[in-house]
Amino acid sequence: MSAKVSLLSAQGLGCERNDRLLYSGLDFELKAGEICQLRGANGAGKTTLLKSLAGLTPLQAGRVVVSLVGAEAVPMQLGVEGSTMNWSQSGLGCCFIGHRSGVKSLLTPLENLLFWYRLNHHDSRADSALAEELRAALGWAGLEQSIDTQCAYLSAGQQRRAGLARLALTQASVCILDEPFTAIDADGVVLLERRLEALAAEGRIILLTSHHVPDIANLRQIELRQSA
Amino acid sequence: MSAKVSLLSAQGLGCERNDRLLYSGLDFELKAGEICQLRGANGAGKTTLLKSLAGLTPLQAGRVVVSLVGAEAVPMQLGVEGSTMNWSQSGLGCCFIGHRSGVKSLLTPLENLLFWYRLNHHDSRADSALAEELRAALGWAGLEQSIDTQCAYLSAGQQRRAGLARLALTQASVCILDEPFTAIDADGVVLLERRLEALAAEGRIILLTSHHVPDIANLRQIELRQSA
Amino acid sequence: MTAVFKRWFHRWGSPKWFYDRGRRWQHIFTFVALVMVPLGVVWGLAFAPVDYQQGHSYRIIYLHVPAAFVAQSCYIMMAVAGVVSIVWRMKVADVVLISAAPIGLSFCFIALFTGAVWGKPTWGTWWIWDARLTSMLILLFLYVGIMALYSAIEDLAAAGRACALLAIVGVVNIPIIKYSVDWWNTLHQPASLKLTEKPSMPAEMWMPLLVCIIGFYALFLALVFLRTRNEIIRRERRTLWVRSLVAGTGVPDANNSGSGAQS
Amino acid sequence: MSTLLTVIRHDMKLAFRRPADFVNALAFFVIALTLFPLGVSPEDSFLVPAAAGLIWVAALLATLLSLNQLFESDAQDGTLEQLLVSGQPLFAIALCKVAVHWVVTGLPVILMTPLLAVMLQLPADLLPVLLVSMLLGTPVLSLIGGIGSALTLGLRGAHIITSLIVLPMYVPVLLFATGAVLSAQAGAEFDGQLAVLGALLALALALAPFAIAAALRISVSQN
Amino acid sequence: MSTLLTVIRHDMKLAFRRPADFVNALAFFVIALTLFPLGVSPEDSFLVPAAAGLIWVAALLATLLSLNQLFESDAQDGTLEQLLVSGQPLFAIALCKVAVHWVVTGLPVILMTPLLAVMLQLPADLLPVLLVSMLLGTPVLSLIGGIGSALTLGLRGAHIITSLIVLPMYVPVLLFATGAVLSAQAGAEFDGQLAVLGALLALALALAPFAIAAALRISVSQN
Numbered sequence A, B: 001m002s003a004k005v006s007l008l009s010a011q012g013l014g015c016e017r018n019d020r021l022l023y024s025g026l027d028f029e030l031k032a033g034e035i036c037q038l039r040g041a042n043g044a045g046k047t048t049l050l051k052s053l054a055g056l057t058p059l060q061a062g063r064v065v066v067s068l069v070g071a072e073a074v075p076m077q078l079g080v081e082g083s084t085m086n087w088s089q090s091g092l093g094c095c096f097i098g099h100r101s102g103v104k105s106l107l108t109p110l111e112n113l114l115f116w117y118r119l120n121h122h123d124s125r126a127d128s129a130l131a132e133e134l135r136a137a138l139g140w141a142g143l144e145q146s147i148d149t150q151c152a153y154l155s156a157g158q159q160r161r162a163g164l165a166r167l168a169l170t171q172a173s174v175c176i177l178d179e180p181f182t183a184i185d186a187d188g189v190v191l192l193e194r195r196l197e198a199l200a201a202e203g204r205i206i207l208l209t210s211h212h213v214p215d216i217a218n219l220r221q222i223e224l225r226q227s228a
Numbered sequence C: 001m002t003a004v005f006k007r008w009f010h011r012w013g014s015p016k017w018f019y020d021r022g023r024r025w026q027h028i029f030t031f032v033a034l035v036m037v038p039l040g041v042v043w044g045l046a047f048a049p050v051d052y053q054q055g056h057s058y059r060i061i062y063l064h065v066p067a068a069f070v071a072q073s074c075y076i077m078m079a080v081a082g083v084v085s086i087v088w089r090m091k092v093a094d095v096v097l098i099s100a101a102p103i104g105l106s107f108c109f110i111a112l113f114t115g116a117v118w119g120k121p122t123w124g125t126w127w128i129w130d131a132r133l134t135s136m137l138i139l140l141f142l143y144v145g146i147m148a149l150y151s152a153i154e155d156l157a158a159a160g161r162a163c164a165l166l167a168i169v170g171v172v173n174i175p176i177i178k179y180s181v182d183w184w185n186t187l188h189q190p191a192s193l194k195l196t197e198k199p200s201m202p203a204e205m206w207m208p209l210l211v212c213i214i215g216f217y218a219l220f221l222a223l224v225f226l227r228t229r230n231e232i233i234r235r236e237r238r239t240l241w242v243r244s245l246v247a248g249t250g251v252p253d254a255n256n257s258g259s260g261a262q263s
Numbered sequence D, E: 001m002s003t004l005l006t007v008i009r010h011d012m013k014l015a016f017r018r019p020a021d022f023v024n025a026l027a028f029f030v031i032a033l034t035l036f037p038l039g040v041s042p043e044d045s046f047l048v049p050a051a052a053g054l055i056w057v058a059a060l061l062a063t064l065l066s067l068n069q070l071f072e073s074d075a076q077d078g079t080l081e082q083l084l085v086s087g088q089p090l091f092a093i094a095l096c097k098v099a100v101h102w103v104v105t106g107l108p109v110i111l112m113t114p115l116l117a118v119m120l121q122l123p124a125d126l127l128p129v130l131l132v133s134m135l136l137g138t139p140v141l142s143l144i145g146g147i148g149s150a151l152t153l154g155l156r157g158a159h160i161i162t163s164l165i166v167l168p169m170y171v172p173v174l175l176f177a178t179g180a181v182l183s184a185q186a187g188a189e190f191d192g193q194l195a196v197l198g199a200l201l202a203l204a205l206a207l208a209p210f211a212i213a214a215a216l217r218i219s220v221s222q223n
């Protein structure tokens, strides 16, 4: 995850689902350090767009290009019409947190985070050595008391937080978050907003959807208007 | 569902889950026409409390009493320590919408609403006769285009709306809503707030949880503070 | 119910009472078991006369039959506890039911195992699908079912009610099962059936058997009291009376309760 | 009354929206039975005497496996909560659900039986007895199974616990049903066994719904 | 490499958190086999020749039914999305998952076999052959099954479609495995059949993981 993205540009993205055109000819550029909120009514296609950007569903139209820090000269094509985005090429990484946050209810928040960490980072340290860092991350997410209770016994918001704790560790240079504020209480929302600003300050690109406007310094917004 | 509640009073409610005391000695009174927001951090016990009030889980401690319009003299005990609340006695009704909103993804919003309506109302009219009303309700919920698409193909917010459409029809005199605003876009939130005010105006009692403070005229708030 | 019985019933319904008074009964049964089981077993295995047709192998009956009896009675007792728990919402009944299950299971297993060991010399095979064996196997499944259900439900209260319900449903079925299996067995007649019929035993053969049976029952009851009281302590650990109990004279059960409750 | 019709129509609609659910049981039934000639032996010496028993065992397993769909989806999407809150008589709702479940899983299996009976070389004159025994027996399986699946709702590995709970109680049905066919095969009387099956059905119809309702309340109350 | 260890440890941990999942297959195996003596006939004349076949059929069905747990929970709770986004080699992950699945479902079944063989009166000298055939055969079942369950992930009634896709591919395994035991029973050579089983296993190991990975990508992109 060494490589850093300095510019991500989407060109002419389009998508239709069961015969309804959701969006088309969608262009936008995200610079390193930008936080961008994707807006749109229910059913506008936000989740659909985020999933295709994360490389889970193929791009139906258009292409996505990134240029890396230090190599701005040679932009790199991550995905193109008909194919799915491939983030892993040349050590790029993408941190995606969707409606379903990928938290196993049988495992404790700690175990969940550990698995995610091992999966996304090459780190030779033993679990015990990592534990400190992970516990810190979960502490940040406000789960001190629940670090070792199975997620099945956590409340809606606590489970969400277990997934969001990744934001305290991720080294991916692009974060894609689908309604990260769902089920999070007031304090949690502030916590999260500050965290996102911090990540941006480190030069990450952050793309998120949310129905309430987070109060984040110079937040960019992209409107996804119903084309039907 | 003829009977109307004029006063619902909870006395000394308490609950503990896996060895943690969530709340105890909780007393509150809700008068007809009141909208009350239950507040508390993630894991405070809001959902737990709402479920026990809706009669899904037994009351661990305390009792709940209601007095009916016209019969204020003889308060009626709906539930007591160790038993589950019983709303159906003497034609009282309760409208509960939880984290899982009880919408079948195989059915269309219309079919879902019809099933719920039949289940909760004695109405001799044929489905065809009802259809108008139901379509109106779904229209109110902003699902005109999607009335006849299976919910599996709806977005998160649209599915949520399919469940909330019940609020346009319910005749229950008490409504219990767990985070009704989740995944709902800005317009939807306003729509919902107005609807809740209307219900209150008709003399219903509304108890809801939410992490953002809805802008509702004279909203009451009950704080559920962590006792641990 | 007469007033007297009512009072007695409700007293035993309170965890504290059960814990305190149960203690004496536990000691009594333990004592009986400690005397009768060794006596019966040694008598049966060492001194009882050799069986003319089965030779020494028949001696295993002194473990086998008592175990089989206890295994069957245990389930009935659990069902009764289940009724009490559901009708009178009595917490202690749940605890008794749950504590008894593993014991019944073990006796059931002993019966099957000894039976199998017995079968080898007598039928020349470890297992045949004879009526008794089969219904015993099914009883084993019933026990496993209850324990699986209990261990799967986190919420103790819910687990108790669920198991009570299951035990009742099960006991309704047991007679049907036994009847059906017996009938089915007459349908196909394995030649070896005769063997399991009660041999008409001379007194010096069945006397020790009787002693063993009584001893096993005593042992069973002692275990039930032990496990139940441990479980009570564990569940009520945050109540006043247990706190004071543990704080004051360290009651033996209080400290080994953990181990008792897990199994 | 109208509620019951509502529930029945609703569940029927769902079943036909997702035919897989009942084709599921049917497919398992067919698959399992086609495996025996392949795996064990295709010779009549094996099949003829075993056919009826194999068919019943397969039908029993098929029911066992279809059980978890009975309440699971309702519990997951919150419909069960709505049913409880509605305050309608739960035992009646449970009965309707089980009935529908039998119609969409048990009945197809029975309808498919004649075909498989031929494949398994079951003597033609035994087919009627077999069918009657299944008509009387499989509803009992569904009713008992209902209790099991309601008790294990939302538990980890509900599947297996259901099997463990339910199976011992299935044995009598299996024994009397196959017993009837065997006696018929031996040219003996078999009304007795069928009568017993009928009695079992009556008993299950009378008691199971209440047990199921109680079990459902318990399961909902814990999560 | 380290990723694979991570996945394996993770899945193992999950399996032991929820023993029910693998006890599941085992229980079905035991239960199904106890039904045959009850439902068909307890007499040696039936059991002795049929035992090996019945055991294999039961093992096959047990695998078939445990398949859906392979990727289902991952798909539902979003773990699968995380696996894809992580950009790790998916075929390797798939292989690990299948391996773990076999260890927790297939292996216990094999370990339980001797006991059931006794209860079903299988001649003792046939047991080794049976066990070897199962050791070689059941992994193939898991691998092939993996493809089926990945393909049908998140489809309605995935269960049945999986069975239909997978079953035809199971038949050869079943035939060669039981064939081996039968020849042994007839005192004939049986190395041939076992060799074929080995070949099938090698083939499946080489190809299945890639098929599974492809199938997973398709299913995720659908919803």
Ligand code: HEM
Pocket: C061, C064, C065, C068, C069, C072, C111, C112, C113, C114, C115, C116, C118, C119, C120, C122, C123, C127, C132, C133, C134, C136, C137, C195, C196, C197, C198, C199
């Ligand atoms: C796994 C093998 C076996 C099991 C599960 C088993 C089961 C039982 C059961 C449940 C009983 C109590 C019956 C009752 O309640 O009346 C019993 C009693 C008895 N069994 Fe077995 N048995 C097995 C093997 C054998 C064998 C191999 C023999 C002798 C050859 C045998 C001889 C007896 C006798 C003599 C009794 C006492 C008579 C009676 O109480 O009815 N059993 N066995």
Ligand SMILES: Nc1ncnc2c1ncn2[C@@H]1O[C@H](COP(=O)(O)OP(=O)(O)OP(=O)(O)O)[C@@H](O)[C@H]1O
Pocket: A152, A153, A154, A155, A156, A157, A158, A183, A185, B017, B018, B022, B040, B041, B042, B043, B044, B045, B046, B047, B048, B049, D222, D223
């Ligand atoms: N199924 C369960 N079993 C045991 N304990 C649970 C269960 N669900 C929740 N809890 C515990 O109960 C507490 C309250 O949970 P609840 O869902 O009521 O919180 P909440 O106020 O709704 O939180 P949120 O705002 O995140 O929805 C949690 O801290 C959790 O530890």
Ligand SMILES: Nc1ncnc2c1ncn2[C@@H]1O[C@H](COP(=O)(O)OP(=O)(O)OP(=O)(O)O)[C@@H](O)[C@H]1O
Pocket: A017, A018, A022, A040, A041, A042, A043, A044, A045, A046, A047, A048, A049, B152, B153, B154, B155, B156, B157, B158, B183, B185, E222, E223
């Ligand atoms: N699984 C699916 N299959 C087919 N169409 C779908 C599916 N999911 C969503 N759609 C359609 O795609 C459109 C966009 O869905 P999407 O989830 O992207 O909306 P969204 O902007 O995320 O809405 P929300 O704010 O409610 O999450 C919806 O209108 C819906 O009709």
Ligand SMILES: [Mg+2]
Pocket: A046, A047, A048, A178, B155, B156, B157
């Ligand atoms: Mg969305």
Ligand SMILES: [Mg+2]
Pocket: A155, A156, A157, B046, B047, B048, B178
């Ligand atoms: Mg909540």
